[in-house]
Amino acid sequence: MSGHKSKADGTAPPRHADIARDLRDAIAAGSLPVGSVLPTELELCAHYGVSRHTVRIAIADLADGGLVTRRKRLGTVVQAAQPTRSYRQTVASVDDLVRYGADHVRSVHRAGLVTASPALAKDLSCPAGTQWFRVSSLRYDRLTGDVPLGLTDVYVDPVHAEVGDLARRSPDRLISSFVAERTGQRIARIKQDVTAVLIDRRLSSLLIAEAGSPALRIVRHYLDDSGALIVGSVSVHPASRFHMSSSLERVGPG
Amino acid sequence: MSGHKSKADGTAPPRHADIARDLRDAIAAGSLPVGSVLPTELELCAHYGVSRHTVRIAIADLADGGLVTRRKRLGTVVQAAQPTRSYRQTVASVDDLVRYGADHVRSVHRAGLVTASPALAKDLSCPAGTQWFRVSSLRYDRLTGDVPLGLTDVYVDPVHAEVGDLARRSPDRLISSFVAERTGQRIARIKQDVTAVLIDRRLSSLLIAEAGSPALRIVRHYLDDSGALIVGSVSVHPASRFHMSSSLERVGPG
DNA sequence: ATGCTAAATATGTCCGGACATAAAAGCAAG
């Protein structure tokens, strides 16, 4: 151990950082390709001449960066070849994501079973003909309240049809959170797709907006840990009343 | 220690998680307010009857969530009362943010000095009448190349007017990165605002898209560490050729 | 009162050991 006291000159990194960097380089260089299993903790201890504690800290760093995942018996599996995280957008909740605040309220317009048309099937990445329970709601600003900010269709498995009533009774809460509660599933990932559309004649009367005027159309998939779709949603917001703001900050080294 | 074997029934969380939750609750409840110092590691060991290792894991969890920061001699200081980071969107680079990949190329359409109109002043959060050097570029898909994916106006301080030539010579690189390099400033934060517009007559010929058709309009501010605007940009993308996809994943506890 | 130095304090790194847990692999029986 006395050899390691030489780091007392203040210029040497901790051992675990060296090991993490070594492993990170090996992954990036392809010698530990995506899908491969890292040497076991004990093998790495032998290889680097360090304690298991030190190896674990190093690997935890890789896991935090999303490069590897760890499973008992199977080992430590490479998930990604690059630490890809240089900018980060953080939101506290799904509410923040959709830019609704405390002054917005939802009004359920209609709810019921629907069969996925080819267009809806494309939105929800499901087979055409799939049955969904749809809750359509208009979103208003609580203070002004006169015209809707947007219309959102939320799609859930028909076994959760009771969320229609729950949504009516709790207009301040998102439907996706009701479903997550009732199923015990956790929303682990949200995929979002934004595009621009023209408001058609059907939406124009609902949204009290001129047909042909521009709107943002946002499709969201709320996914659980295994990647299964828990809830889908399709929102349309007249451009004049709604925009999406976000902020990304740099993390890690430049 | 034998009392702790009772967690072998599979239902009890690890001890470090209980301690982290306790501390998190105390912080949220205000008994450990922002700016205060947590009990020392050794005090927490005595209080919870656990080893220092266990306490450190618990506090590391709080530190990862941004609730506390740790300093030698001073101790562990509460930074925030709420864990604000539940979902995270990560992008590797500014290129990824704007959804341009290796198969897209930029063609400079025009470059020159402009004076900020009230509308532009609103976009760039600057006083009307401010002078900017503007570089207008069309973005094409390298493979298909026939119609533009969008038009982007980038605004920089006129002292950096040479980026116009740089942009012409390196059509694969973002102008914001040129500016950052030349000024030695680092893009620390990117603010983005997305809305929907109709393509007007001027843009329709540039973008080879029908006037009145929908498009995404994206305003971005590239900010340095002090929050100063380094570069502004305004992009318009016909909806039929461009959409914004993003993915947010859950971090930290449910 | 000011400045410098040494001591004290709280966190950071690392070691090694023991046991728990999840899950893959192996083996035996039907």
Add this chain to the structure above:
DNA sequence: CTTGCTTTTATGTCCGGACATATTTAGCAT
């Protein structure tokens, strides 16, 4: 060949000890 049980394997939790490091505090000299 399939099923069920046991063993083995790799990670996860936790203990306790030792030394290093950054930095504040206390003490002393001018």
